Amino acid sequence: MERKPKKEGLLEKTAQALDLPGEVVGLPRVEIVGRQELRMENHRGILAYGPEEILISGGKLIIKVRGTGLELKAMNAGGLLITGALLSVELT
Amino acid sequence: MGRVVNLLRGSVRLEVSGAFPERFLNLCAQRGVAFWRVEWPEEHVLRLTVAWQDRKGLEDLARRTGCTLDEAGQRGVPPFLLRFRKRYALLIGLALALTAVIVLSRFVLVVEVEGNETVPAQVILTELQRAGLRPGVYGPGLSVRDISNEAMLHLDDLAWMAVNLHGIRAQVVVREKVAKPEMVDESALGDIVAEAPGIVTRMEVWAGDAAVAEGATVLPGDVLIRGSVKMAPPLYSENPPEWMPVRAMGRVEGRTWRTMAASIPLEAEVKELTGDEKSVYSLTILGQRVNFYQNSGIPFDRYDKIANTWNLTLPGGLVLPFAVRRETFRAYRAAAVPVEEAAAQSMLESRLADQLLELLGETGTVVSQQFSAVRRDGALTVTLTAECREELGRFVPAG
Numbered sequence: 001m002e003r004k005p006k007k008e009g010l011l012e013k014t015a016q017a018l019d020l021p022g023e024v025v026g027l028p029r030v031e032i033v034g035r036q037e038l039r040m041e042n043h044r045g046i047l048a049y050g051p052e053e054i055l056i057s058g059g060k061l062i063i064k065v066r067g068t069g070l071e072l073k074a075m076n077a078g079g080l081l082i083t084g085a086l087l088s089v090e091l092t
Numbered sequence: 093m094g095r096v097v098n099l100l101r102g103s104v105r106l107e108v109s110g111a112f113p114e115r116f117l118n119l120c121a122q123r124g125v126a127f128w129r130v131e132w133p134e135e136h137v138l139r140l141t142v143a144w145q146d147r148k149g150l151e152d153l154a155r156r157t158g159c160t161l162d163e164a165g166q167r168g169v170p171p172f173l174l175r176f177r178k179r180y181a182l183l184i185g186l187a188l189a190l191t192a193v194i195v196l197s198r199f200v201l202v203v204e205v206e207g208n209e210t211v212p213a214q215v216i217l218t219e220l221q222r223a224g225l226r227p228g229v230y231g232p233g234l235s236v237r238d239i240s241n242e243a244m245l246h247l248d249d250l251a252w253m254a255v256n257l258h259g260i261r262a263q264v265v266v267r268e269k270v271a272k273p274e275m276v277d278e279s280a281l282g283d284i285v286a287e288a289p290g291i292v293t294r295m296e297v298w299a300g301d302a303a304v305a306e307g308a309t310v311l312p313g314d315v316l317i318r319g320s321v322k323m324a325p326p327l328y329s330e331n332p333p334e335w336m337p338v339r340a341m342g343r344v345e346g347r348t349w350r351t352m353a354a355s356i357p358l359e360a361e362v363k364e365l366t367g368d369e370k371s372v373y374s375l376t377i378l379g380q381r382v383n384f385y386q387n388s389g390i391p392f393d394r395y396d397k398i399a400n401t402w403n404l405t406l407p408g409g410l411v412l413p414f415a416v417r418r419e420t421f422r423a424y425r426a427a428a429v430p431v432e433e434a435a436a437q438s439m440l441e442s443r444l445a446d447q448l449l450e451l452l453g454e455t456g457t458v459v460s461q462q463f464s465a466v467r468r469d470g471a472l473t474v475t476l477t478a479e480c481r482e483e484l485g486r487f488v489p490a491g
Contacts, residue, residue, distance in 0.1 A: 045114070045121070048114060072130045074128070075127070080121070
């Protein structure tokens with residue numbers, strides 16, 4: 001059975017309607033620098049943590065970061081920084 | 093740099109155990125609690141490091157997330173210092189040391205004198221002490237200008253003095269007066285007379301008339317250069333010659349024969365130690381002496397006193413005004429021993445030769461000299477007979 005795609009949230013619709021950048025209305029923003037660094041803003045917390053996989057909540061999204069030697073270098077209420085050898089970033 | 097900062101501010105390694113330890117992590121992030129070195133060794137165990145100052149209040153977060161919190165270690169300066177929290181003796185010692193540093197640094201502990209060459213430093217220090225500057229005095233209460241002015245009143249050989257206070261050290265810089273050259277009073281009139289008997293070998297008259305010729309024999313007191321000049325009257329004048337008084341000046345060298353004698357007893361009294369001795373100790377703190385022996389007397393009739401002083405000195409060579417002094421009294425008795433004649437004669441000859449050179453001064457020389465020794469009445473007498481070349485004349489003011 002084919003998986004039903006998730007509905008767009010209110011924030012995403014608002015951002016599209018007002019032609020605003022998503023992070024302004026609180027949508028998660030993921031930024032990858034090379035293969036060694038991943039920055040994320042507007043996260044909702046860590047869901048699971050390990051050297052090969054880190055799961056981050058982004059509200060309606062879950063960001064799954066895979067790699068080797070992953071480490072949560074810094075984290076605060078608004079952003080986080082993950083370092084290590086990144087292999088993939090998956091949105092579910 | 094970050095490691096140094098973490099070391100200075102201190103850090104705590106924590107182990108969080110519970111069903112959902114990631115919730116603890118998220119709460120820390122929300123509260124602004126910085127953490128690093130996050131490890132997830134097991135599914136329900138989380139290890140992380142937080143700053144020392146953020147440690148308080150994390151138990152509450154752990155309780156809210158249903159986790160237990162354990163400390164796995166502490167690092168940095170604050171945990172290190174907290175180890176001494178209950179070492180009261182150490183803290184008291186530290187407080188006393190700090191107090192001593194703060195209090196003692198207000199007092200003058202060392203007085204140093206610089207720039208003196210002929211005036212002894214001890215003389216200057218004594219005057220300064222009278223004026224109020226000495227080890228142990230309270231530095232901020234000193235009026236250095238008054239002290240230097242007062243000390244200068246009693247130190248005639250100094251031209252200038254400055255007192256500088258550098259913490260516990262008082263630096264006294266002095267400049268000595270340049271000695272005034274000896275002035276010849278040329279207004280005084282008079283003759284040059286013979287000082288010693290001799291034969292005149294050379295005459296050099298600068299002012300006045302020569303009273304003797306070269307080769308003349310003179311006795312002490314004989315006029316050598318007369319302090320008056322004959323003024324002949326004009327040709328065909330019937331006026332008598334006139335005498336103009338002047339200050340006689342010139343050099344008169346001559347051969348002289350000097351005889352000097354010195355004697356020494358052939359039996360000398362020497363000290364013979366009896367072996368009895370007594371030592372007493374005293375402590376000097378900031379110039380104040382504390383005796384440990386009170387008023388105990390010295391039980392010997394004749395004794396030598398030997399004093400040793402040990403000053404507290406800093407590694408740089410700075411001598412502090414704290415000293416321990418030991419005085420040792422060694423008893424002796426007087427014993428007569430014969431003096432070795434040859435050594436005594438040699439010593440007297442040497443002493444007489446030195447006296448002769450001193451008598452002749454810089455301008456005189458010894459042509460020849462001979463010694464003779466005689467034993468008489470238990471003493472050795474040595475006589476020096478010398479032929480010299482020296483300045484014979486000495487100025488004597490008229491009248």
